[in-house]
Amino acid sequence: MSTPTATATALATALADAPADATAGAPAATGARTPQAAGVITGARERIDDLDGRIIGLVQERMAVSAVIQRERIASGGRRVNLSREMEILNHYSEQLGKPGTALAMTLLELCRGRV
Structure with missing residues (x-):
């Protein structure tokens, strides 16, 4: 399994090789100062949008599964x-993502709690 840094580096390298015409006019919209940087940013933003959609879908699925458990x-x-289960979840997120992971886990637990 690759690390987030390795994945980001590979993505940046792949996007940097994109044809220049694919990024024409994009610098202003991305805040980049070169068409090449704009191409990398545009591609990375598309990837983030895709990931965000998948994350939202997974959170909604988690909420549904949690409702079954609660019922x-x-x-x-x-x-x-x-x-005790919630503490396990908090610890898991904290171990994987540090202090922000704890906050993320708290938000997930809040979203999933009391929906029954």
Whole structure:
């Protein structure tokens, strides 16, 4: 599995090789000062837009799966929230992404909690 830095470097290299005519007129829209940089930025932004769409879809899927878990837990007499499981999730995100990962996990848990 490649690291985010390696992936970004590979993407920048591939986009830098894009034909100049594919980036004509793009510098102003991207804030870049050269057509080549504008091409890299435009391609990278398209990739980010695609990733954002996939992330949103995954979050929505996570919310639906969480609702199933909550319904089953409540139907069996349990509580809506399992705090020890939430701590596992917070720790996992923190280990992988640092302090911002904890904030991200908190947001995900908030989105998924109490939807039943």
